Amino acid sequence: MKTVITASGNSVDTQFDKRFGRAAWFCVLDEDTNETLFFDNANISASNGAGTKAAEKMVELGVKKVISGDFGPKAKDLLDKFDIQMVIIQDDDLAVKDIIKKIKH
Amino acid sequence: MSFKIAIASGKGGTGKTTVSVNLFEQFSEHSEGKIQLVDCDVEEPNDHIFFNRTKKISEEEVFQQVPTIDKDKCTFCRKCSEYCEFNAIVVIPPVRFAEVNQSLCHSCGACSVACEFDAITEHPESIGKVSFYKTGNNKGLVEGKLKIGSAMQTMLIKELKKRVPLNAEIVLYDSPPGTSCPVVETISNTDYVILVAEPTLFGLYDLKLMVNLVRELAIPFGIIINKSGLGSNDIYEYLYKESIDILGEIPFNKEYAGVYAKGQIVGNMPVEMKNVYKSITEKLHKMGC
Incomplete structure (x- = not known):
């Protein structure tokens, strides 16, 4: 199953990014194989609709769960429509690998 | 004057x-x-x-003119979405999804120009x-x-x-x-x-x-x-x-x-x-x- 974690950089050592639509990077975690893949957010500085575009990408990638700090209303509507689970983590100072550890335990 | x-x-x-x-x-x-x-x-x-x-x-x-996408005519080519400067159009080909987010649309008409399949029609929305x-x-x-x-x-x-x-x-x-x-x-x-x-x-x-x-x-x-x-x-x-x-x-x-x-x-x-x-x-x- 594919899970996306919003990240501030392109490795599991980087900080978790608490923004969804304007996250710097997306970390796609395959929960079955534990493999991670990073891609940058093409719409990070869009004036409008960054959240919508990020949600669109999640649906396209077949992601089942997204972990971020917050979701805007338009992104939430779209993720809801495609039954993608949204998980909100409010802790500061977490690295992406800490969140992966939490998922595993 | x-x-x-x-x-x-x-x-x-x-x-x-x-x-x-x-x-x-x-x-x-x-x-x-x-x-x-x-x-x-x-x-x-x-x-x-x-x-x-x-x-x-x-x-x-x-009123403003807002587009709607006819999914029977749409080929999910994404051209309209690429033309849209305001990220108001969501097209997801694998799930055959195409929708306009009215609150982001600025009625510029670019999507109507982009569509080669006559899938976009416009209707008035009150502003x-x-x-x-x-x-x-x-x-x-x-x-x-x-x-x-x-x-x-x-x-x-x-x-x-x-x-x-x-x-x-x-x-x-x-x-x-x-x-x-x-x-x-x-x-x-x-x-x-x-x-x-x-x-x-x-x-x-x-x-x-x-x-x-x-x-x-x-x-x-x-x-x-x-x-x-x-x-x-x-x-x-x-x-x-x-x-x-x-x-x-x-x-x-x-x-x-x-x-x-x-x-x-x-x-x-x-x-x-x-x-x-x-x-x-x-x-x-x-x-x-």
Whole structure:
């Protein structure tokens, strides 16, 4: 199953990014194989609709769960429509690998 | 031809509405022709509150054209989504999903041009209302009111300006705060811009932004310093250095602020303040107003 974690950089050592639509990077975690893949957010500085575009990408990638700090209303509507689970983590100072550890335990 | 004056400020709360309403009254007192006040602050129009005997004559709904995508014709090629500057179109090919997010759409029509499969049709969606009021003999007030949730301020202001009766001698546009598109739309094609500024640190900072904007648009302008006596003299040094005209200064008056808060400024102006407005309208008359 594919899970996306919003990240501030392109490795599991980087900080978790608490923004969804304007996250710097997306970390796609395959929960079955534990493999991670990073891609940058093409719409990070869009004036409008960054959240919508990020949600669109999640649906396209077949992601089942997204972990971020917050979701805007338009992104939430779209993720809801495609039954993608949204998980909100409010802790500061977490690295992406800490969140992966939490998922595993 | 009407003489068109926009009243703007950059910073909010400097006194655009106070100045607009008072100039409207002052011009009306000394003019044979019709004076028209236009409330372009479409997100929170409040000019009408200041007139006791205001009567709404009519109102008109304003629409934008919003596209819908026919999923039977759509090939999910994404061209429309790529053309859309506002990220208003979501197309997800693997799940055959194509939808327009109306609250992000700016009605530019690019998606209709992009679509090669005739899958996009446009339909009207309300963005707000334009209301026409009569506040007295030869005194008209028109206001735009944006529909909650709509992001089409600029379009509504454009439509509002188109609907202002052409028979007025002087048209006063009360601008929204800020220096972005809605303000540019409000002050565009006017003959003169009055910038209402307050002599505070924040007032000066935003005034500089506004001066840059008005110079960029090459519209003649002057300053009214409101709440003078507050803050510092920095604003005067700036205006002197930039050779910008001061049309008048309105002293800070706590009692008057109370009258404003009750919505009773019309007909209740202290004499010294009235003289300031009188001299401002005289200066504007000399400029061809």
